[in-house]
Amino acid sequence: MLALAEGTCPEINQNGEYAIVAITKHGVDVARKLGSTFQQADVYYMSKFERGDEEEKQVQLFEGSVRLLLPSLFQSYKGIILIISLGAVVRMIAPLLKDKKTDPGVVVIDDKAEHVISVLSGHIGGANELTKEVAAALNARPIITTASDVQKTIPVDLFGKRFGWTWESAEKLTPVSASVVNEERVVVVQESGEREWWHYNSPVPPTIKTYSTVREALSVEHDAALVVTHRMLTEEEELILRNGVLYRPKVIAIGMGCNRGTSSDEIETVISETLNELGFSIKSVKALCTIDLKKDEQGLIDVTNKYSWDFVTYTPEQLNEVEIKKPSETVFTYTGAYGVSEPAAMLYSGAGSLALVKKKSGNVTISVAVTPF
Template identity: 70%
Template sequence: MMMELQEGIQPSIVQKNAYAIVAITKHGVDISRRLHKVFSNADVYYMSKFEKGDEADRNIQLFSGSVRLLLPELFRQYKGIVMIISLGAVVRMIAPILKDKKTDPAVVVIDDRGENVISVLSGHLGGANELTKEVAASLGARPIITTASDVQKTIPVDLFGSRFGWVWDSPEKLTPVSASVVNEEPVAVVQESGEPDWWIYDTPLPENITIYPSIAEAIDAKPKAALIVTHRLLTKEEEIILENGVVFRPKTVAIGIGCNRGTSALEIEQVICETLAELHISLKSVKAVCTIDLKKDEAGLLEVAKKYDWEFIYYSPAELNEAKIEAPSETVFKYTGAYGVSEPAVRLYSKAQQLELVKKKSGNVTISVGVIPFK
């Protein structure tokens, strides 16, 4: 396929993979073809004047005209773009199409000799830093990353716990908290739940970062910034720590659900939201909704799980009966073959000894809540 790039005409891009590799010089084309052998999850684009004859077989797309006209569509379609073009030219070309670091793709630049691989855009959130390391390793090149937290080997606040699925409550304080971290100001970390192995470097935690056993003790220490990892909604007294702090929500909450056949998604969702609010638990920390296999096709349950991107887990009656049940029900057993649904399901998934909520009946829904323990 060959594209003629003209001003005002949208190029016809055939996107098949998550990443794009773009070259405009003879040496750049050679590098792009080498990379393509390693990065099977990438589409290659280079200028038609360097055509070698096997492009159709290798799913390489050719273009003629200014590469600048190709970039807006590449930005729209791809997760990351590797450009074998000079850094200055790339900066000038992408400047008019930049929107936001939460949505802009990763951009990585390689010099024409393949000696340096530079993370240019969306280093953390977009994954350009990791992509830079991978590309450099495949070429035997030098990775160049200038993000302060990476250079200093400290906590990258905007990515803290992201490999575990942690999410922040609000991005409002990400920038000032990040500044405190990289400027080596006193920073408190309090973790109440979630995976404990979040430190990613082989060096000790920087001296300006202190882990406190509780929010109260962190407040007493008067740090310049704070990172709080918890599934719990903070109290009014605790919220003072957020004057320059970010709350991260680990995926640690499991919900057990039993419901009558045909219960609407709206009713199920309302019960879940109301129950978590009563328990002072964040909806953002929910990881899974669990039930009996008789409900694996329950439309309302499936709809709620899909809406929030929760795992949908179900167990057989025999599996449920192996779990601890504080209030076994002969009535439930009569209809399902299990002495309980919501409570044993959440116990099996979470492995929690003590549940936040053993069982509550609300309308057509029975709900149990557990927090996954990490040691």
């Protein structure tokens, strides 16, 4: 049992990603029902409502003010579901708020489980999606007030998130979001990445226009821009970011061969220098690809772990199915494949040609491909 006291931070027993908290008799009924059906959730409620099966159900009981429990939950959970009045929740979480990029999603349920309300971190923190899931589990009404969700338009801070796109900086997220929800003239420039970013049944609003190049978008009057590209922008092109957000889609496949024992520092340096030469962003790298003989190469493993890239290996037979310009008998003698970096990058990306065919640098051979748009 958690004994909550002023000036202490209780040690909770976290098992899931979400915490469900109740402080009333009816709230406990809701918490137990939701906890039995909602995966990856830990249930907390006051000890005076103990039913006798809490240990079996891994419910954590507490004594004292729930306000003293919240700091520990904020530090530990991805989302917090509170069966407490909205006003009380707002007052209790106010001192805990830091940044929308780090605060957990907070959802409130009324005592009769009729309404599920997205309170905090609706987009980045995932509270809006959590609200919908909890409401569906309880057959309740989801309450979401985020403008982009209500108006069914682009959520700027989540644009392309389901594809793994990342934005370059947060500086213009708020003003660009305002332009979108206020139906100002917005241009979407997409040079690479997935095309299925509009996920509503309704058409794209007429205030949002799409263009295939930055130069083309700069030639028209607009109030805000969303730019999706793996390229580094030129000084002239960066004008579009005066009120714009730059997104990096995961579209670059790096094919690589290396000598046994090549250090991760050398591998990383070659990748960085090569991408700079091509004018590509390292944030758009999706995978590092090689032959299966190198699946235990520590330098390659360390680099992919550092950047959270896919580490993909192919058999010689798979690599030999790809036609390359200069098959190497020497490489075949040692590996059974006529090439490594080139066919590996092409296999993963599905590209018919390479942005960089092949470059030898020290102990490393590198090729670069971009997933076709």
